[in-house]
Amino acid sequence: MIASREKIPGVVIAGLRGGSGKTIISLGITAAWRARNITVAPFKKGPDYIDAGWLSRAAGRPCYNLDTYLCAQSVVQASYLAHSQSCDIAMVEGNRGLYDGIDMNGTTSTSELAKLLDLPVVLVLDCTKSTRTMAAVLMGCMQFDPDINICGVILNRLAGKRHEGKVRANIERFCNIPVLGALPKLKQEDFPERHMGLVTSEEHEESDASLARARQVALDNIDTDELFRRVISYKGHGLPVVDNARQDAIPSVNTEKKPKAATNNFNGPPNVTIGVVRDSAFQFYYPDNLEALKNLGARIKFISPLSQSDIPDVDAIYMGGGFPETHAAQLSANQAFRDNLKALSRKGLPIYAECGGLIFLGESICLDDVVYTMAGILPLRFGLSKQPQGHGYTEVEVVNENPFYARGEVLRGHEFRYSKVLSIDYGDTAMAFKMTRGKGILEKKDGFFKDNTFGTYTHIHALGTTCWAPSLIAQARRFKASGPQIL
Template sequence: MIVSREKIPGVVIAGLRGGSGKTIISLGITAAWIAQNITVAPFKKGPDYIDAGWLSRAAGRPCYNLDTYLCTQSVVQASYLTHSQPCDIALIEGNRGLFDGIDIDGTTSTSELAKLLDLPVVLVLDCTKSTRTIAAVLMGCMQFDPDINICGVILNRLAGKRHEGKVRANIERFCNIPVLGALPKLTQEAFPERHMGLVTSEEHGESDMSLTRARQVALDNIDIDKLFGLVTSFKGQGMPVVDNARQEQDAVLEINTTGNLNSITENDTVTIGVVRDSAFQFYYPDNIEALENLGARVKFISPLSQTDIPEVDAIYMGGGFPETHATQLSANQAFRDNLKVLSRKGLPIYAECGGLIFLGESICLDEVVYPMTGILPLRFGLSKRPQGHGYTEVEVVNENPFYAKGEVLRGHEFRYSKVISIDYEDTAMAFKMIRGKGILEKKDGFFKDNTFGTYTHIHALGSTRWAPSLIAKARRFKASRE
């Protein structure tokens, strides 16, 4: 990734809380602009995969995550500057409430990101059973942090024209903020939800039809042209300068710079198998690109549709929903057996969350046990409530295939699965949890041979040793076979 210094106009779509409707509104705006031949660079604030997948589909290009907990502020700025090229406009969907962060100062909040990138905010207001109070809430947001530029609001979940008129009149009188749109209450049929939010676009049977509906909702209820004009004419203060920003950007992004390819020979080139299908789909684009730009050929493989595993030098398994595909995964014994054989031969395998479950012995759902690969002695179940939810911080306390002892990593976990039983020794767990739950007893990073499974998702531009380490392991495995 070559860092561009030219800033593209952009807007942050924020809400007062999670579930306020900003995802469907963001999708609708993106799809509407695309229909007008406006190129949109989509971004998702925070460590979300599902919303990012929908935004990517709506925009027709990768959606990148911007997260100041997983990555430094300067790297987040660099990611925005680079990945918004060469588009006409960027759209960033926020997460949770506008000012919600990990501490009382609002660290990692959507508002912090808007200031870091010097972008205006459009605030989605859920007007359910409220009228004048909406203006009071908006005024509070405007005064809570005067450095945030709320350029407009979109009213959501209105009961009708009379309800809309009352809310509009109060906002115009007390807040002097333009109302850019007003949406009625929508059914959930077009965008069904699961415990982690929206169903993934890959699993949704009619995702293109749903995006078409979201686009039409935006065109019918939001002044798309006025919004575009406000964003593109916005004159901010300029991106704040972060200490050592330029040097840090260049150093960190070196793992993702195509210039590195000039020194890579054919003997250095490795093939990384990435397990990606509707069961395993949670990947940051930056992680895949980091591997490719270090000289790896990425080959996508699927335990849902393939029985044989092609010749690869390492495997990367992301998260997803193996529990909703348990019948198919357990039925494909050939793939499971082949992966176990390769693991015992020393093939480097790195797995996160859903991938970790697939490495285990089984998962029990509604008292039915579904066999997995049996590579790691773990047996899983599923809970109705989250078992791990939020950012993580880990210290590497044991020697392992991928990380240096003493290293501290930041990531996140969001899961409903739980460990029913496990057979392990302390030395087989690489991580001690400083923040988060991990696999068991504040431990995570279970490894055996060159196979490594963890509940912690990492971002390649924040955990900069991950991609080079996986590539190095792949090269050694490739050399051992020659």
């Protein structure tokens, strides 16, 4: 399956650390190429929704996440091949430092992904208060793993032309690597940040203007034409087919611009409608997750507790993460929606919620000593901390019977949150997961469920947790078969 697809040229934009400027540079290059009628397939390395959302907007097409912890290497390769087929070039934004992974071998690192996909790397160098040392750092990156092809560097956060000249001269003399761009320090207003990174593109009031600014910065300071030529001409070693015991291949990935009719491999009613809660408060969804539901015959209907009081006729609800804390007053004020959701939950409507969705299922969230009422489905009360309360990859074992996962299953996911549980009322069997990696809701437990409602801090990726979409569809079909529900 992998070998039958043509590999599209691509580039990995990497840095020496997180916060080095990779995202804005990736956005600018993507937008600049798109403005020149180059079709760009955007990808984000690692578990990330915010940067991926900006990349999707810059490219004008979905951005897919590539993660070798959440998914088997063969699945990551197949995803890259499938989702770049109709494009001229692929843009892969790395995360953290080039060689940073979860162990001494660099597992899950950006460098591992670059080798897996056989892509050249452009390294972003934050040159703040440094000149000749940048050449030494670059030389170290080049020699640390000779199999990584660093095809160029982009200098970032330069203090001026004199600073730029010194850094350029040292890199050209000692490293023999082309400097493809040099950026001055940029104003933060174009891409403001908050506790979980950049403000999302959905919430940014002038996101199109910010992308236009990033595009102009790239055109003014980066040789995007030369970068394109270097990426297109990169021969590489050919994409190897890997064999990974965790999973053999990607589920059917739709490479057409228009969705294909999904096949139905389940008994019962042929189609169900999944309500997906998506607005500026809840926007953390992997495209692969929604596509997995569609591929199994589901219709997707978007709903919003910010703008709707009634919940449309759906057979299940999927609530992703986001920022309910920044919309707490508006969510709390919409009592009609909260009451309707709670009533449907009590009638057995399958509800699956992650992180921000979990908070909304709880009783309240306290922000600056003000308590905002949430849906009240699960007996949880939340607050917000100034420091991350859970950050990184997770691994869970399913230890209790629940509506969505079989006991004994081991799932991989991730969590990133500043929220914390202030109080909870639960029994020994009310949480499905035992955390073998990560923090979860409380005491290394996660996956709080009641009736057919399930809330968890662990985000999953449908191509890695392949049981998730079929399980949600099966629950939706059971609910639909039970007959109409009258509130």
